Amino acid sequence: MLTASPKSKLPKPSTSDAPLPAADSAAAASFAGLLERLDYLSGSDIDQVRQAYRFADEAHLGQLRKSGLPYITHPIAVAAQCAEWKLDAHALQAALMHDAMEDCGVTKQELIERFGAPVAELVDGLTKLEKLEFDTREQNQAESFRKMLLAMAKDVRVILIKLADRTHNMRTMGDMPRSKWGRISRETLEIYAPIAHRLGLNFTYRELQDLSFRFLLPWRYQVLNKALEKSRKRRTDLIDRVKVEVQQAFEAHGMPVRILGREKTLHSIYQKMDGKHLSFSQVTDIYGFRIVVPEVKDCYTGMGLLHQMYKPVPGKFRDYVAIPKANGYQSLHTTLIGPVGTNIEFQLRTESMDVVAESGVAAHWLYKAKAPESAAAQNLGTQWLQSLLDIQQETHDAAEFWDHIKIDLFPDAVYVFTPKGKIMAMPRGATVMDFAYAIHSGVGHHAVSCRINGEQRALRSELSNGDVVEIVTDPNAEPSPVWLSFVKTGRARSKIRHHFKTAGENTSIDLGRRMLSQALRSEGLATMPSEAETDKALWDKLLRFTGNRSTDELFGDIGMGKRIASMVAKKLAATMTEAGHRPDPLLISTARFSVDEESVMQGVLTLDGSEGHSVQYATCCKPIPGDGIVGYLGRGESLMVHTHECPHGKRLLARDSERFLSVEWSEEPTRAFESGVLVTVANGKGVLARVSAAVAAAEADIAHVDMGREPAQSTTDLVFTLSVRDRVHLAEVLRTLKRTPSVIKAQRAKPSRA
Numbered sequence: 001m002l003t004a005s006p007k008s009k010l011p012k013p014s015t016s017d018a019p020l021p022a023a024d025s026a027a028a029a030s031f032a033g034l035l036e037r038l039d040y041l042s043g044s045d046i047d048q049v050r051q052a053y054r055f056a057d058e059a060h061l062g063q064l065r066k067s068g069l070p071y072i073t074h075p076i077a078v079a080a081q082c083a084e085w086k087l088d089a090h091a092l093q094a095a096l097m098h099d100a101m102e103d104c105g106v107t108k109q110e111l112i113e114r115f116g117a118p119v120a121e122l123v124d125g126l127t128k129l130e131k132l133e134f135d136t137r138e139q140n141q142a143e144s145f146r147k148m149l150l151a152m153a154k155d156v157r158v159i160l161i162k163l164a165d166r167t168h169n170m171r172t173m174g175d176m177p178r179s180k181w182g183r184i185s186r187e188t189l190e191i192y193a194p195i196a197h198r199l200g201l202n203f204t205y206r207e208l209q210d211l212s213f214r215f216l217l218p219w220r221y222q223v224l225n226k227a228l229e230k231s232r233k234r235r236t237d238l239i240d241r242v243k244v245e246v247q248q249a250f251e252a253h254g255m256p257v258r259i260l261g262r263e264k265t266l267h268s269i270y271q272k273m274d275g276k277h278l279s280f281s282q283v284t285d286i287y288g289f290r291i292v293v294p295e296v297k298d299c300y301t302g303m304g305l306l307h308q309m310y311k312p313v314p315g316k317f318r319d320y321v322a323i324p325k326a327n328g329y330q331s332l333h334t335t336l337i338g339p340v341g342t343n344i345e346f347q348l349r350t351e352s353m354d355v356v357a358e359s360g361v362a363a364h365w366l367y368k369a370k371a372p373e374s375a376a377a378q379n380l381g382t383q384w385l386q387s388l389l390d391i392q393q394e395t396h397d398a399a400e401f402w403d404h405i406k407i408d409l410f411p412d413a414v415y416v417f418t419p420k421g422k423i424m425a426m427p428r429g430a431t432v433m434d435f436a437y438a439i440h441s442g443v444g445h446h447a448v449s450c451r452i453n454g455e456q457r458a459l460r461s462e463l464s465n466g467d468v469v470e471i472v473t474d475p476n477a478e479p480s481p482v483w484l485s486f487v488k489t490g491r492a493r494s495k496i497r498h499h500f501k502t503a504g505e506n507t508s509i510d511l512g513r514r515m516l517s518q519a520l521r522s523e524g525l526a527t528m529p530s531e532a533e534t535d536k537a538l539w540d541k542l543l544r545f546t547g548n549r550s551t552d553e554l555f556g557d558i559g560m561g562k563r564i565a566s567m568v569a570k571k572l573a574a575t576m577t578e579a580g581h582r583p584d585p586l587l588i589s590t591a592r593f594s595v596d597e598e599s600v601m602q603g604v605l606t607l608d609g610s611e612g613h614s615v616q617y618a619t620c621c622k623p624i625p626g627d628g629i630v631g632y633l634g635r636g637e638s639l640m641v642h643t644h645e646c647p648h649g650k651r652l653l654a655r656d657s658e659r660f661l662s663v664e665w666s667e668e669p670t671r672a673f674e675s676g677v678l679v680t681v682a683n684g685k686g687v688l689a690r691v692s693a694a695v696a697a698a699e700a701d702i703a704h705v706d707m708g709r710e711p712a713q714s715t716t717d718l719v720f721t722l723s724v725r726d727r728v729h730l731a732e733v734l735r736t737l738k739r740t741p742s743v744i745k746a747q748r749a750k751p752s753r754a
């Protein structure tokens with residue numbers, strides 16, 4: 001029989017029928033059993049743990065585990081595992097109460113009052129993790145989920161307690177309904193076992209893997225377990241012989257060592273068989289020895305001794321002493337060909353390396369517990385763990401300590417869920433809109449609102465780890481330029497910019513085409529040449545003249561005011577005439593003087609407010625539907641719309657009439673327009689509120705309001721910018737205002753800057 005494991009460690013996960021670990025038996029589950037493991041704590045610490053136990057016991061009173069045992073046996077078992085890792089009193093208290101908030105309706109406030117904020121924070125952290133559910137149907141997101149778990153746990157103790165919790169739940173999985181085995185085991189295998197591994201909790205890592213394997217593939221587990229038992233019986237003599245030989249060799253060399261037998265876990269045997277298509281008998285490194293030596297140099301001396309005794313298998317030597325694994329693991333590994341040609345793996349390491357290998361991050365509390373030996377930490381060697389220990393020694397603060405780990409492992413990321421359970425990694429500080437664009441640019445472009453964890457939130461809200469984010473879209477919605485002021489990711493930024501660029505281009509092209517068509521009518525030609533093949537020669541000639549590469553580019557230039565439509569139209573008309581088109585003199589006269597002649601509507605540019613950036617409504621006169629309007633095409637700008645009366649517009653017309661276009665309102669404008677309204681009121685309490693109410697009653701929105709600056713007078717001028725549908729609506733608003741008490745005068749504001 002393979003022996004020599006220390007009593008408290010290395011249960012053989014493969015021997016599933018053996019008595020369960022002490023913490024699991026009903027007897028040890030009593031609090032007395034836990035107390036026995038607390039000899040590393042002070043009397044007052046133990047007292048605190050006892051209080052937490054009483055509290056939890058009362059909270060879970062009457063609840064039973066699936067096994068029929070009192071529920072409190074579970075938190076006690078979890079605390080016992082934490083005690084094995086020598087976690088501090090706060091962690092043990094939290095372990096005892098870890099299910100109290102979720103299952104018993106205990107509030108965080110209650111915990112703060114009774115046990116203090118640090119313990120309450122730990123319990124709260126655990127409760128939050130409890131609510132996360134890993135969706136195994138989504139491919140390739142286990143890594144993200146692990147990172148999210150670690151990022152959410154503000155304190156490494158939360159993760160350790162969570163691992164203890166999961167370990168106990170896996171040990172007692174047999175009591176759960178079979179239908180749950182698959183999901184929980186997969187989650188354990190993909191999420192929790194790797195976290196244990198990453199933290200260097202080797203022992204827990206192996207146990208979680210084997211338990212998952214056992215409940216995930218029960219039949220294969222049983223077959224393999226039987227095979228291993230048989231093989232173990234056959235190999236016992238051999239293994240014993242090797243052990244004795246090695247022991248003697250080290251004694252002869254005068255080096256005191258501890259030799260531990262090691263057996264590959266069933267899960268890793270299965271993985272090897274599965275991955276390399278081997279039969280059980282072909283897996284050769286099932287057995288191995290760990291040799292714990294006094295000093296680092298002895299690892300190499302010991303290796304030399306072993307290589308003299310047995311022939312090494314080429315390519316199997318690994319030096320994790322000089323180059324430790326990322327989780328702090330250090331050892332020398334070699335595989336030797338033992339008696340009768342059996343491969344046997346050897347690991348050589350020092351006592352302190354062994355502690356790290358078995359307990360990982362928890363080792364750091366082990367060292368803290370026995371302070372005089374903390375110098376041993378200097379031997380740990382690995383940069384990662386070493387630096388963590390340094391930080392710990394400097395700060396003496398577990399939370400800060402964990403923050404450093406997180407920054408090392410998972411720099412600037414938050415992890416959030418889609419409503420379907422897919423995990424998205426976003427940079428820290430990312431907002432809802434970044435998330436929307438990360439899903440799909442279509443989702444981003446049409447986003448109108450969002451829910452985070454079921455609650456309505458603003459699109460600019462920052463994301464937190466674990467958030468479930470749902471974007472509400474509307475196919476008619478368009479991006480807002482405001483988004484550019486808060487999005488954090490380059491992707492969202494460039495998508496929004498691109499949208500405005502192309503949207504602007506398209507409306508400019510469209511506008512330019514209409515403007516050219518209108519200008520062409522003024523030249524007596526009713527229809528533009530077709531843009532299809534038939535009239536291609538005409539257009540090509542025109543393009544050579546203007547120097548544009550395409551008609552779209554030319555239209556765009558016209559639409560954006562880079563070219564004057566009438567000039568281009570003249571050239572086009574000339575070209576068309578050359579090609580045999582005949583201008584209509586009547587059309588010339590009507591079209592040319594159409595600006596003020598409402599009867600001639602053809603060829604006039606119709607505006608409905610949906611033009612986007614290519615058309616702007618002047619802020620001096622603020623035109624609204626119903627107003628007589630003119631369009632001024634500034635140089636390199638969009639088309640600016642003024643009212644007929646606007647003095648500013650009139651001045652431009654006098655100076656630059658070539659650049660004016662006739663425009664008119666569409667029958668059905670698509671949006672409200674802003675108009676200036678001047679309201680003179682008698683000063684008094686609540687006047688502004690009354691006026692605002694009157695505006696609202698008339699169904700107009702206040703976009704802006706300016707108050708007069710002379711409160712000494714008996715009246716005040718309020719200058720409102722109101723959103724109204726058209727002139728009729730504005731008249732209605734003014735009537736309502738005039739009827740309002742305290743309002744002396746209400747009128748449309750005169751164009752400013754005139």
Ligand code: MN
Binds near residue numbers: 098165
């Ligand atoms: Mn639990």
